[in-house]
Structure formats: C-alpha cells, structure tokens
Amino acid sequence: MHPTASQTDIVEPVTIDASSGRVENGIHLEVGDPEIFERDDPTRELVFDLERVQILYSGVAAVTDVNLDIASREVTAFIGPSGCGKTTVLRSLNRMHDTTPGAVVEGKILYHGEDLYGPKVDAAEVRRRIGMVFQKPNPFPKSIYDNVAYGPKINGRKRGDLDDLVEQALTRAALWDEVKDKLKRSALALSGGQQQRLCIARAIAVEPDVILMDEPCSALDPIATARIEDLMIELKREFTIVIVTHNMQQASRVADRTAFFTAELNESGKRMGLLVEYDTTNKIFTQPSDPRTEGYITGRFG
Amino acid sequence: MTAPTSLLTPRRGTTGRHVRNRVATVGIWLALFIVLVPLVAVIGSVIVKGASSLSGNFLTQDINKITNGQKLADAFAKVAGKQSTQDGIKPAIVGTLLITGFATLMAVPLGILGGVYLNEYGGKNHFARVLRFLTEVMTGVPSIVMGLFIFSIVVVKTGFSLGWNVSGFAGSLALGCLMLPVVIRATEEMLKLVPNELREASYALGARKSKTIVSVVLPAAAAGIVSGALLAVARAAGETAPLVFVIGITRTTNTNIFSGGNVALSTEIFRNALSYGSYAAARNRAWGEALVLIVIALTFTLLARLVTAMFTRRRAA
Amino acid sequence: MATIAPERPRSRKLSEGPKPPGRERDRVFRWFTFLAALLVLLILALIFVSTVNQSWDWFSTRGLRAVFSSRWNQKVYPRGTANAGQPIPGSGFGAWALIFGTLYTSFVAILLAVPLSVGIALFTTDVGPRWLRNPVGYVVDLLAVVPSVVFGLWGVFVLATPIRNVYQSVADFFAGVPVLDKIFTGNPLLGTSVMTAGLILAIMITPIITSLTREVLATVPIAQKEGALALGATRWEMIRGAIFPHSRSGIVASVMIGLGRAMGETIAVALVIGAAVRVSPALFSPNNTLAAIIAQNFGEAQGIQRSALIGLGVVLFVITLLVNVMARAVLNRGERRLAAGK
Numbered sequence: 019m020h021p022t023a024s025q026t027d028i029v030e031p032v033t034i035d036a037s038s039g040r041v042e043n044g045i046h047l048e049v050g051d052p053e054i055f056e057r058d059d060p061t062r063e064l065v066f067d068l069e070r071v072q073i074l075y076s077g078v079a080a081v082t083d084v085n086l087d088i089a090s091r092e093v094t095a096f097i098g099p100s101g102c103g104k105t106t107v108l109r110s111l112n113r114m115h116d117t118t119p120g121a122v123v124e125g126k127i128l129y130h131g132e133d134l135y136g137p138k139v140d141a142a143e144v145r146r147r148i149g150m151v152f153q154k155p156n157p158f159p160k161s162i163y164d165n166v167a168y169g170p171k172i173n174g175r176k177r178g179d180l181d182d183l184v185e186q187a188l189t190r191a192a193l194w195d196e197v198k199d200k201l202k203r204s205a206l207a208l209s210g211g212q213q214q215r216l217c218i219a220r221a222i223a224v225e226p227d228v229i230l231m232d233e234p235c236s237a238l239d240p241i242a243t244a245r246i247e248d249l250m251i252e253l254k255r256e257f258t259i260v261i262v263t264h265n266m267q268q269a270s271r272v273a274d275r276t277a278f279f280t281a282e283l284n285e286s287g288k289r290m291g292l293l294v295e296y297d298t299t300n301k302i303f304t305q306p307s308d309p310r311t312e313g314y315i316t317g318r319f320g
Numbered sequence: 321m322t323a324p325t326s327l328l329t330p331r332r333g334t335t336g337r338h339v340r341n342r343v344a345t346v347g348i349w350l351a352l353f354i355v356l357v358p359l360v361a362v363i364g365s366v367i368v369k370g371a372s373s374l375s376g377n378f379l380t381q382d383i384n385k386i387t388n389g390q391k392l393a394d395a396f397a398k399v400a401g402k403q404s405t406q407d408g409i410k411p412a413i414v415g416t417l418l419i420t421g422f423a424t425l426m427a428v429p430l431g432i433l434g435g436v437y438l439n440e441y442g443g444k445n446h447f448a449r450v451l452r453f454l455t456e457v458m459t460g461v462p463s464i465v466m467g468l469f470i471f472s473i474v475v476v477k478t479g480f481s482l483g484w485n486v487s488g489f490a491g492s493l494a495l496g497c498l499m500l501p502v503v504i505r506a507t508e509e510m511l512k513l514v515p516n517e518l519r520e521a522s523y524a525l526g527a528r529k530s531k532t533i534v535s536v537v538l539p540a541a542a543a544g545i546v547s548g549a550l551l552a553v554a555r556a557a558g559e560t561a562p563l564v565f566v567i568g569i570t571r572t573t574n575t576n577i578f579s580g581g582n583v584a585l586s587t588e589i590f591r592n593a594l595s596y597g598s599y600a601a602a603r604n605r606a607w608g609e610a611l612v613l614i615v616i617a618l619t620f621t622l623l624a625r626l627v628t629a630m631f632t633r634r635r636a637a
Numbered sequence: 638m639a640t641i642a643p644e645r646p647r648s649r650k651l652s653e654g655p656k657p658p659g660r661e662r663d664r665v666f667r668w669f670t671f672l673a674a675l676l677v678l679l680i681l682a683l684i685f686v687s688t689v690n691q692s693w694d695w696f697s698t699r700g701l702r703a704v705f706s707s708r709w710n711q712k713v714y715p716r717g718t719a720n721a722g723q724p725i726p727g728s729g730f731g732a733w734a735l736i737f738g739t740l741y742t743s744f745v746a747i748l749l750a751v752p753l754s755v756g757i758a759l760f761t762t763d764v765g766p767r768w769l770r771n772p773v774g775y776v777v778d779l780l781a782v783v784p785s786v787v788f789g790l791w792g793v794f795v796l797a798t799p800i801r802n803v804y805q806s807v808a809d810f811f812a813g814v815p816v817l818d819k820i821f822t823g824n825p826l827l828g829t830s831v832m833t834a835g836l837i838l839a840i841m842i843t844p845i846i847t848s849l850t851r852e853v854l855a856t857v858p859i860a861q862k863e864g865a866l867a868l869g870a871t872r873w874e875m876i877r878g879a880i881f882p883h884s885r886s887g888i889v890a891s892v893m894i895g896l897g898r899a900m901g902e903t904i905a906v907a908l909v910i911g912a913a914v915r916v917s918p919a920l921f922s923p924n925n926t927l928a929a930i931i932a933q934n935f936g937e938a939q940g941i942q943r944s945a946l947i948g949l950g951v952v953l954f955v956i957t958l959l960v961n962v963m964a965r966a967v968l969n970r971g972e973r974r975l976a977a978g979k
Binding site for chain 2: 112114117119142143145146147149150152154156157158159168169172173217220221224
Binding site: 337338340341343344347348349350351352354356358359361365366430431433434436437438440441442448450451453454455457458461462463464465466468471472473476478479480481497500501504526527528529530531533534554555557558559561564565586589590593594606607610613617618621625 | 765
C-alpha cells in the first residue's frame with residue numbers, strides 16, 4: 019500500500035474541479051463525485067497509514083483501535099458526535115500530543131511509510147510538514163505580516179524573500195486582496211473569518227505537505243464558512259487535507275473520504291471513542307454499512 | 321383598618337436586622353476613611369516638609385557632615401532667619417538609582433526565567449509545585465533577614481563568606497533577592513493568562529518550545545510582566561533594612577557600585593532620623609530625601625499602571 | 638486562483654535531512670529556566686546556613702538561653718573585681734523579650750488592621766458604589782508604595798509627640814481598673830512605644846491584607862450571594878451568611894501573611910518603638926522587636942553582639958517562615974478546592 023515513485027503521477031488535480039458552480043449562496047448541494055474514488059482507490063498514494071492506534075490521557079484510553087489510511091491530495095473528513103475522539107486522532111497526526119502532559123499515542127502511525135513516532139523523528143520537523151488550523155482562529159497578537167512570516171522565519175528563511183512569501187501565502191489563502199494595504203496592522207483587528215484564513219495562510223507559508231483542520235469553521239458564520247470550504251477545495255490541488263467537523267453537510271461538501279467515529283462505553287463503564295466506518299464520502303452518506311453510521315447521518319442520534 | 325403600607329418598603333428600625341445592616345455599612349465606609357487619614361497625613365507631611373528642603377543645590381550637592389560646628393552654624397542661621405546650611409543629597413539619589421538598577425538587572429531576567437520554568441516546563445509536577453510554594457514563602461522573608469544574609473555571605477570576613485567589602489553591589493544583591501520571588505510570581509501569573517491556542521499555533525508551524533516561549537508566549541505576556549517588574553522596582557527602591565549594613569556609607573557620589581561605600585536615600589533617611597534627630601539640618605535633609613524617594617517609588621508605580629492600562633486598552637480594541 | 642505550487646521535498650524521509658534549527662537551544666533554554674527557578678531554593682537554603690554559621694557563637698555559648706532568656710544586656714563584673722565594668726562572658730543576649738516584643742506589636746497591629754482591611758476589601762467587592770471600587774483599590778495600594786522608612790520618619794517626627802497626650806488621657810482613664818491598667822499604661826509613658834509601632838505597622842500591613850482578602854472574596858460564587866439575597870437577607874446577613882463562611886480560611890491566611898509582614902517589618906518599628914528590651918504589657922512605653930533591634934544596633938556591633946544580632950535574624954527567619962508556610966498552605970488548599978469545583 020505504500021507509495022512508490024510511479025504511483026505519484028496518478029494523483030493529479032483531476033480529482034477536483036472547484037469551478038463547477040458548486041457554490042450557491044454559500045450553500046453547497048452536491049455530494050462528491052463517486053466515480054473518481056472508485057477509479058483511483060487501489061492506487062492511492064498514501065500519506066498516513068494508521069494501524070491499531072490508541073490514544074490515552076493519563077492512562078485512560080480516549081480513543082481506541084483506529085485503522086485508516088489517508089491519501090495524498092484528498093480531503094479526508096473525521097465526523098462523529100462530541101467526545102468520540104476525532105480531534106484526538108487528528109492531533110496525533112502532527113504529534114501535537116507531545117505537548118500535552120500525560121497523553122500517550124500507541125499503535126503505529128506511518129507517514130509516507132515512515133514511523134511518525136520513530137526515535138529519530140523530530141517533532142518540530144513533523145509539525146513543519148504537517149500544518150494545523152485550529153477550531154478558534156488563533157492569530158498571534160502581532161501584525162498580519164508577522165503572523166505569516168513567523169513560520170518561515172523560524173524555519174530559517176532569510177529576511178530577503180519573506181515579502182514574496184507572505185504575499186504568496188496570503189494569495190493562496192484568498193486573503194491578499196483584503197489585507198494587502200494593512201499588513202502592518204494587528205491581526206486581531208480582522209474579522210473571525212479573515213483571522214481563520216490568516217491562520218491558513220500562516221500554515222501554508224511553511225510549505226507543508228499536509229494541513230490538518232480541527233473544526234475550522236465552528237466559530238464562523240455561514241458566509242465565512244463557505245469561503246473557507248471553497249478554499250479547502252482549492253488547496254486540495256497542493257495539499258493533503260484532513261478536517262475534523264461536527265457539520266455533516268460540510269463533510270459531504272468538501273470531503274473525498276469520511277471517517278465516522280463514535281463514543282461507546284467500554285467494559286469498565288468509561289466513555290471511549292472508536293472508529294466505526296471509513297469509506298468514500300459518497301458511500302458513507304448514501305449507503306453506510308454500519309447501522310450506527312446510518313443513525314448518526316440520518317440524525318437519529320449524536 | 322390601618323393605613324396601607326407598601327409591601328416592598330421594610331418597616332425601618334422595627335427589626336434589629338436592618339439596624340445591624342446599617343451599622344455594618346457605616347462601619348465599612350468608616351474603615352475607608354480611617355485608612356485615608358494616615359495616607360493623606362504621611363504624604364502631606366512629606367510634601368510640605370520635604371518641599372522646603374528642596375532649595376538651592378539640594379539635589380546636586382554632596383552630603384554635609386553633621387558636626388558640632390554644624391550645630392552651631394545651624395543655631396546662627398536660625399537667629400539670622402536663613403536656610404541653615406547648603407546641603408545636598410546627590411550621592412544618595414545616585415546610590416538609590418544605581419543599587420536598585422543593578423538589582424533589577426539581576427532579578428528581572430532571572431525572575432522571568434524562573435516564572436517560565438514554573439508555568440511552561442514545570443507545570444503540575446511535584447518539583448515545580450515545591451518550587452512554586454517556596455517562591456510564595458520567599459516573598460514573606462523579612463527584608464532585614466535578606467540584609468543579614470548578604471552581610472553573612474558577601475561582606476563579613478569570617479565563616480564561609482566571599483569577604484568582599486561593603487559596596488553598592490552588596491546592596492543590589494540583597495534587593496535582588498527580595499525582588500526575585502516577586503518577579504517570578506508576577507511572570508507566572510501573566511504566563512497563565514496566555515491562551516494555550518497561541519502556543520499550539522506556534523508548535524503547529526514547527527517552532528520548538530524555546531522559540532515558542534521567546535517569540536510568542538513572552539511577547540503576549542510582556543505588558544503584565546513589565547508592569548509586575550516595575551512594581552517590584554518601586555518596592556525595592558524604598559527598602560532600607562537590606563541595605564543599611566551592607567552598602568557602607570559615603571558623603572560624596574560614588575558611581576562605582578562594585579567598590580567603596582555607597583549610600584541610598586532610604587539608608588540616609590534612617591540614619592538621619594535615628595542618630596541625628598535632634599539636628600535641624602539632619603531632619604530637614606531626611607524630609608527632603610523622603611520626598612525624593614516617594615517621588616521615585618510613585619513614578620515606577622504609575623509607570624506600571626500606565627503599562628497595564630495601555631495593554632488592556634489594546635486588548636479591548 | 639494563482640497556482641503557485643513550489644517544489645516540496647515530499648519524498649524526503651522525516652528522519653533524514655536538515656531539521657528545523659534550535660534543537661540544542663531548546664535544551665539549553667530549559668536548563669536556564671530550571672536553574673533560575675532553583676535559585677529560590679538555593680537562596681532560602683543559603684539564608685539559613687549562612688546566618689546560622691555567622692551566629693553560631695551566640696547559639697553555642699548560650700544554648701537554649703539564647704532563645705528563652707529574656708535578659709538582653711550583658712552582666713558586667715562588679716566594681717572592685719579585676720575586670721570591673723567588663724561584660725561577663727556568656728551572659729545576656731537572650732532573645733525572649735524581643736520575641737515577646739515582636740509578637741506583641743504585631744498582635745496590636747493585626748488587631749487594628751484586620752477590621753480595616755476586611756472592611757475595605759468588602760467595600761471594593763460588594764458594598765461600595767461600583768464607580769468607587771477600583772479607585773479605592775488603587776488608593777489603598779498607594780499605601781504600599783510609601784517606603785517603610787518614610788512611615789518611620791513620620792511616626793517619630795510627626796506622630797510621636799502629639800499622640801503622647803492621647804496616650805496619657807487613655808492611661809488616666811484606665812488607671813485603677815484591674816488588669817487593663819497594666820496594659821493601657823506606660824512606664825515611662827512615651828510617644829515612641831508599642832502602641833505607636835502597632836499603629837504604624839497596622840497602616841503598613843493594611844494594603845497586603847486588603848489585596849489578599851479581595852482575591853479571596855472574589856472567589857465567592859455569585860450564585861451563593863444571590864441565593865442569600867433572594868432569601869430576603871440584608872446585605873450584612875449576606876456577607877455573614879454567604880461570604881464569610883466561604884472565605885473564612887482564606888481571610889485567616891491573608892491575615893497570617895500580614896502577621897508575617899508585621900513581624901519582619903524593621904525600619905519603621907526601629908524608629909518609633911523606642912529601644913527598651915523588656916517583657917512588659919505596657920502599651921504606651923518603649924519596647925523592642927527582633928527586627929528593630931538589629932537595625933538599631935548592627936552598625937556598631939562586634940563579636941558576640943554581632944553574632945547575637947544575626948542570631949535574632951535566624952529566629953525571625955524561622956518564625957516568619959513558619960507563619961508563611963502555614964498561610965500559603967491554607968491559601969493553596971483553598972485554591973485547589975476551588976479548582977476542583979467543590
């Protein structure tokens with residue numbers, strides 16, 4: 019299942035066509051095109067491969083037995099009720115748990131075939147390659163420019179080419195036109211949606227391979243949400259995107275594949291998250307194989 | 321049938337409850353006025369008596385020696401109705417600023433680092449808890465004990481002591497020891513207020529912990545830390561007990577903090593009040609020094625408030 | 638949208654190639670912060686060890702008498718003997734009277750400061766008009782800005798003389814009343830006395846007790862206050878029934894921290910307490926405290942006297958340390974309880 023050089027060619031921006039009139043008043047109506055996934059399924063270039071992953075906080079498992087793979091230049095969505103461990107799994111993908119005392123990741127997470135938690139792997143390098151956008155927009159209390167330039171600077175980019183880099187990143191995050199005249203102003207003066215796109219620009223600026231998004235729109239209004247969803251489709255050309263969302267419509271609009279998590283009581287009566295089903299978004303939303311998935315997407319529980 | 325009474329208006333004075341409430345409220349207001357009396361009295365005395373000393377070259381001259389001849393000259397001056405003698409306190413002003421300044425240079429960076437350890441690295445582990453507790457306890461160590469400590473380990477010639485002589489620097493060390501726990505606590509409190517999302521944002525860009533702390537966390541808490549440090553400086557500038565036996569004495573300005581005796585406004589006031597209280601010249605000098613000292617302490621306190629105010633206004637914007 | 642897709646070294650392995658800079662700096666920085674925090678422990682230990690070391694002569698030559706003898710002045714050889722007028726080795730320098738003086742003045746100060754501090758704290762949290770609460774907080778904090786030595790200066794040059802008349806009339810009033818006439822008296826009756834020291838100390842510790850108490854009061858859940866008011870309680874009943882029970886231990890701890898400050902306060906006391914080492918309940922006559930006697934006498938002290946004065950510092954250090962440890966333990970327990978949501 020691991021990628022080889024020859025397989026890379028297959029994954030081309032064919033998979034998306036963002037200009038096909040998907041947005042109507044900020045509401046997306048379609049479900050992803052099923053054919054695409056049927057076709058490239060066996061030869062997808064894998065970015066992540068999770069095998070029997072279990073994550074514990076202070077010795078208590080929060081989520082257990084997660085097996086899934088995430089392919090390059092796709093949008094993968096994690097959905098499920100709150101407390102099901104979807105954010106916990108997301109944060110294990112860029113080793114964010116290293117910064118939480120008491121959090122332990124067990125099992126295997128392969129990134130391009132390499133153990134993400136291997137002894138020689140540097141967590142800072144992992145996070146540079148695997149960026150993250152958070153639930154609440156969290157720009158630094160610095161200028162717009164400095165927010166975007168922060169990542170490149172710490173990764174050793176010279177001051178000289180920062181200006182271009184900042185412009186590029188802001189352009190790719192569809193924010194440049196709105197902020198190009200006020201780059202020196204505080205980022206905190208931007209609106210919530212603009213702040214979130216700034217955070218995306220900040221993540222893009224370090225040239226990551228993957229962008230993880232943890233409910234990036236939950237604090238935003240519908241219009242700002244629509245802009246970010248469009249942006250995700252656009253960014254899929256260059257980045258692998260994993261998104262956690264509460265919003266099933268959002269998953270159906272943007273994701274190629276969807277993983278449904280839920281929380282159940284284990285033998286000792288503790289709530290524990292687990293992965294129920296993982297498939298193409300189309301399949302999950304039209305013919306889920308597990309009754310729990312069906313229950314959730316039809317709104318019977320969760 | 322009696323006249324209708326409003327349901328909502330209690331029949332005042334009929335129950336002890338409302339009387340007691342009244343008495344308590346009056347008592348609380350009274351507490352406020354009782355505290356205002358000494359504040360106004362002390363600051364008023366210092367301004368009135370200190371201002372009359374601030375004539376001529378008071379701020380720019382060396383300190384006169386109090387001798388019997390001085391006493392005699394005072395008496396003549398009094399008869400002639402003139403200002404007793406030309407006197408000055410420049411060495412004490414310079415000493416206070418230098419000694420406090422050096423203490424700040426040592427205590428503030430170390431205190432910030434210590435606060436960073438407690439909040440960013442130690443967190444809830446046992447060792448950090450112990451250190452946090454000791455830091456709190458250390459804020460309660462009497463300042464005179466700090467003076468004796470520096471005397472015992474830096475100045476004195478016996479036992480295990482560095483055996484240096486009295487100097488301004490010894491005073492800086494004592495003040496620094498007093499400031500250290502205050503700055504650590506202030507830093508830690510301010511770092512606690514920095515939202516964790518900012519740290520995570522920085523980590524998510526590949527920043528290491530030290531980089532995150534230096535470039536994101538500390539700048540976000542800077543105003544609070546600066547304000548806390550300024551308050552610590554204001555307190556330290558007024559301290560007497562830690563300095564009085566470790567800095568020695570001088571009547572001329574000594575800008576070399578590392579050698580030779582030095583003098584501070586606070587120790588000068590103490591010396592003048594304790595030993596020379598019956599000499600008008602010494603008394604006048606003490607009031608003048610008190611005024612200058614309060615102005616210095618107040619300046620730093622107001623600066624601290626200003627920094628906080630600017631910060632909260634920026635936050636709100 | 639522009640399609641700027643720069644080359645990314647996607648196939649490069651994580652464990653190979655250049656890493657983001659600063660790995661070493663990370664470790665060094667952590668060590669620096671750790672050492673800075675450790676400095677607190679180091680200083681506290683050094684305070685104890687170095688002062689004990691310098692006062693060992695005093696402890697070793699006097700043993701328990703160092704602490705429990707109330708005789709401070711040394712005995713001298715009587716006239717007509719060989720060393721007439723010379724101090725007898727091993728005599729004097731007992732700390733007991735000074736410990737008494739310290740506790741007594743601090744007690745007076747606490748008695749005066751606690752009602753004021755709690756009153757003002759209540760004013761700033763519940764009683765005062767809203768627009769006045771913050772300004773009052775600032776003004777009380779202003780008291781903490783006035784240096785100790787300035788309070789002392791004011792006490793000895795401004796307060797001491799006129800207040801003597803007040804003391805005199807109080808003493809006259811209580812004359813002949815059993816017990817109280819031993820307390821409200823002075824021999825000699827002077828403006829520089831236990832009472833004056835207590836007054837000045839009370840002013841000085843009011844800001845710290847007030848601000849700590851404010852913090853404690855601020856933790857009382859609004860629901861509890863509103864609950865009391867909703868039952869028809871007057872404000873005072875709300876304070877007694879909802880606020881005090883919730884914050885009693887916190888207020889006690891704040892008062893103890895104020896007590897620690899009062900016991901350690903040196904310069905102001907040294908100037909206004911006079912200088913008489915004795916165990917006497919007379920409020921209006923001079924006395925002395927551990928801290929004050931050090932400040933008054935250390936300048937000229939040599940030999941055993943210096944050793945004894947540093948020893949008094951050790952005694953003071955230990956006492957204030959105990960008081961602070963207890964107070965902080967109580968405060969922290971309250972905080973933890975609050976954090977646990979109980």
